[in-house]
Amino acid sequence: MLGLDRTEKVRVGGVEVSPRDVVAACLPDPAMLGDRMTGKTCAGVWVTGAGKDGAAREVYLYHVADNAWPMREFGTQAVVWQTAMNPVTALELLSTDAWKGTGILGPEAFDAAPFLELLHDGHGQSCGIQEPDPRTHAVLTDTVL
Numbered sequence: 001m002l003g004l005d006r007t008e009k010v011r012v013g014g015v016e017v018s019p020r021d022v023v024a025a026c027l028p029d030p031a032m033l034g035d036r037m038t039g040k041t042c043a044g045v046w047v048t049g050a051g052k053d054g055a056a057r058e059v060y061l062y063h064v065a066d067n068a069w070p071m072r073e074f075g076t077q078a079v080v081w082q083t084a085m086n087p088v089t090a091l092e093l094l095s096t097d098a099w100k101g102t103g104i105l106g107p108e109a110f111d112a113a114p115f116l117e118l119l120h121d122g123h124g125q126s127c128g129i130q131e132p133d134p135r136t137h138a139v140l141t142d143t144v145l
Contacts, residue, residue, distance in 0.1 A: 002019075003019055004019045004020065004022075004023050005019070005020050005023075006018065006019045006020060007020050007021075030077075033077070034067070034071050034075075034076060034077040034080075035071055037067045037071075037077060037078075038067060038068070039066070039067060040064050040065060040066045040067065040078070041064070041065055041067065041078045041079050041082065042062055042063070042064045043062065043063050043065075043079075043082045043083075044060055044061055044062030044063065045060070045061050045062075046058065046059075046060045047059050047060075047061065048134075056134040057131075057134065058131070058132060058134055059129055059130065059131050059132075060129070060130040060131075060132070061127060061128070061129050062127065062128050062129075062130070063082060063125065063126075063127045063128070064128070065078040065081060065082050065125070066078065085119070085123065085125065086107075089115055089118050089119050089122075089123065090107060090115065092118060092122070093110070093114055093115060093118060098114045098118075099111075099114065099115075116145050120145070126144050126145060127144070127145045128142060128143060128144045128145060129141075129142075129143050129145060130142045130143075
């Protein structure tokens with residue numbers, strides 16, 4: 001609402017500056033914050049559609065990471081690590097032919113089981129899946145994969 005994300009320059013004390021550039025210059029370097037951060041982060045996706053039986057179905061797939069672990073193991077924040085692990089895991093599956101295909105294929109074109117297995121067994125990480133009631137959104141099941 002303050003317009004601090006604007007790139008259009010404004011006049012301040014006789015100088016033209018972009019509000020966004022001023023904000024960016026004042027913020028700390030994110031790479032220097034990781035070891036001072038505590039807690040967990042959750043990355044997830046809510047998928048809606050129809051189940052195999054044609055009935056409405058929705059699921060929430062998620063991955064929780066504690067910031068302390070990737071900071072200790074890799075010197076990086078949990079959010080950075082979570083972002084990097086998905087393409088790295090996919091590339092590993094492609095390089096071993098566990099995933100293969102012809103043409104341009106997105107991750108949804110491949111079997112999820114090898115991905116989840118490698119994430120868990122190869123990288124020590126688990127994902128979860130919650131299945132809410134499509135009418136009330138109350139969680140019916142919550143399973144760690």
